[in-house]
Each structure stands twice: as structure tokens, then as C-alpha cells.
Amino acid sequence: MTHPSVIRPADHAQWRADAMGKSTIYQSGHMLVGLNAFEPGQCHKLHAHAGTDKVYLVLEGEGLFLLEGETLPMRAGDLLVAPEGVPHGVENNSGARLLVMAMLAPAPAQRT
Amino acid sequence: MTHPSVIRPADHAQWRADAMGKSTIYQSGHMLVGLNAFEPGQCHKLHAHAGTDKVYLVLEGEGLFLLEGETLPMRAGDLLVAPEGVPHGVENNSGARLLVMAMLAPAPAQRT
DSSP: OOSSOOBOGGGGOOOOSSSOEEEEEEEOSSOEEEEEEEOTTOEEEEEOOTTOEEEEEEEESEEEEEETTEEEEEETTOEEEEOTTOOEEEEOOSSSOEEEEEEEESOOSSOO | OOSSOOBOGGGGOOOOSSSOEEEEEEEOSSOEEEEEEEOTTOEEEEEOOTTOEEEEEEEESEEEEEETTEEEEEETTOEEEEOTTOOEEEEOOSSSOEEEEEEEESOOSSOO
16 A cells, blocks of 8 residues: 555455454554454454554444453444553444454554 | 543544644553544644654544645545654645544654
């Protein structure tokens, strides 16, 4: 992807029938901006990133977000922060697609 | 702001009559997520961050974004990356409010 260019995030979503689809919009030594695409029923199990903060922004649809032992319903436009080391996960319990942008800083060595 | 909590970014916008309004949604040692709120005619002059990448996401409205000598029209949902050191700026040349989310990593010592 060349810069400068205007990016429509949803154009980069990867939808998969078997599991949550992942794609990367931007990655540098400082941060990673990616997409998590959930078909109905798909989820991203509880996990944590040592030394990396994550910010979720729901772009499309709605679902349940897990964070610090709570289950939070989120919908398009909602934002949630998972500070470093805090377990978090997502479940698309809706009947429609759920598209989430994730911003991680610093960029993890391997995206999980 | 306590965590975990679901955040509606627009609720944190600061609109000012005299100049672009700035607010911070989340800040840590790793990143800063903030809002730039532009009334019609307001702008953010060309500037650059040494050692910090910035990602813009338009949440509401439309305007012109300056990057690497180009002027890029952007509207709600559009994303643009200003890598470290690359001059960038924003002008609300529309007749309506323009609300932009900015994610900076690592967080700058002083937000500009």
C-alpha cells in the first residue's frame, strides 16, 4: 500500500467461512492497524498482549467484547481499550457481520 | 475514565468557536487516541511528529487532508496514515462539522 492514500478500512476486510479473518491496514515499528472480520457465530478467544495496548473500534455490526472479566455489548462506532496485559476477546453473537478495527501499539512481534 | 468501559468517541469531542478543539480519549506510554473537532472553516496547520506515527480516521463530516504535498478529500469512514516525520494537516472546507480521530504511537511528549 503506497502513501499518501485514502483508505476505506472495510475494503481490506478478509471474511472467512472457517474462522475470524485478519488483515493489516498499516504496520510500522510503532503500531499496527488491522481488521478483525467476524461472520455470525465467530469469535476471537480471550488473549492478552504483553507490552502492547490495543484499541478496538467497531466499524460495522455488533457483538460482545470480553475485557477484565466483563462482557460488554458493542456496536458500530463504539471504542474499547485493552491496556497491555489485560485479557480481551470478541464474540459475534449477532446474526450479521461484525467488522472491528484494532490498533496496537507498539506493534506486536507476531499479531495475535 | 475507568476501564473497562465502552466509549462513544463523539461524546468526548470538544467544539470551540475560536479554533480546532482537541480532546484525549486514551493515553498511555504506548499510544495516544484523541479527537480533533473542526467547525466549518477551522484547520490544523501543517506539522510533523518526529518519531511518532499518526493514523487519522474521519468520524463525522468531510474535509481536506494535507500529506506529502498532496491535498486529499476525506469523508466519514476514511483513514489516512501520516508516518513519523511526514508533514500533515487538516482543513474543514465544508459547511458542516468535521470530527477526526487521531491515533498516535508512541504517544508524543506533547500533543501537537
